[in-house]
Amino acid sequence: MLFPTEFDVIVVGGGHAGTEAALAAARMGQTTLLLSHNIETLGQMSCNPSIGGIGKGHLVKEVDAMGGAMAIATDEAGIQFKILNSSKGPAVRATRAQADRILYKQAIRSRLENQPNLWLFQQAVDDLMVEGDRVVGAVTQVGVQFRARAVVLTAGTFLDGKIHVGLNNYAAGRAGDPPAISLSARLKELKLPQGRLKTGTPPRIDGRSIDFSRLQEQPGDLDPIPVFSFMGSAAMHPKQLPCWVTHTNERTHDIIRAGLDRSPMYTGVIEGVGPRYCPSIEDKIHRFSDK
Known part of the structure; x- marks a missing residue:
């Protein structure tokens, strides 16, 4: 079934990259469709709920300077902020925040739903519509065809994704979510190069099971409390919490x-x-x- 509206841009995948891409296209006045297999996981922090740091803080600042959502969403969701290397010169300092995963997802979702020119549609993408050497649309799992002048793929590690737990492994995008196997196979048909990245996700521990008296408290910076976005303020932050070192x-x-x-x-x-x-x-x- 062909969807009656043709879009300027289709973005496939609703993680960090996909949500920023969709918001950027819509801000530029392009009619944009964001396709995700699950609307409830848009902007979900799958692994370590940390934003910024020495290796990535400059990227967050650059995204923010271009009008992106990550930094301001972190200001609304960050439960601890620190300036790393604060005893050294400004060139090597970096802001890092620990985010509440639920608050962060809510902040991203709110921006997506209130952004003009942006439509959200819940459906996994299994195929691409190709005419000559151009991608002209995407086909969902149930056969809905969406046409667009440009298609941006941000499915990330969901492409033919696998989860390993000890000697066991199974196909998945992340725990509880299906992988994008058909889309990955389609990219192989199109002779596009693929690689495989690996990350290790630590288990989530119930705080009620931890004896905090045996751990070392690590507070965030409180005077002043850092902010991430050029448009942010400490007043946006939720209640600040310490980290604990073991x-x-x-x-x-x-x-x-x-x-x-x-x-x-x-x-x-x-x-x-x-x-x-x-x-x-x-x-x-x-x-x-x-x-």
């Missing part, structure tokens, strides 16, 4: 070493390249346990 010990290291033969990173099951500055805990123990 440590591994030799017994922890022994347990991890004893289980390396069951780690997908060391059995050859995972082939993707992990983030350089965010190794998994077993990788830390294996490579530099003395630090």
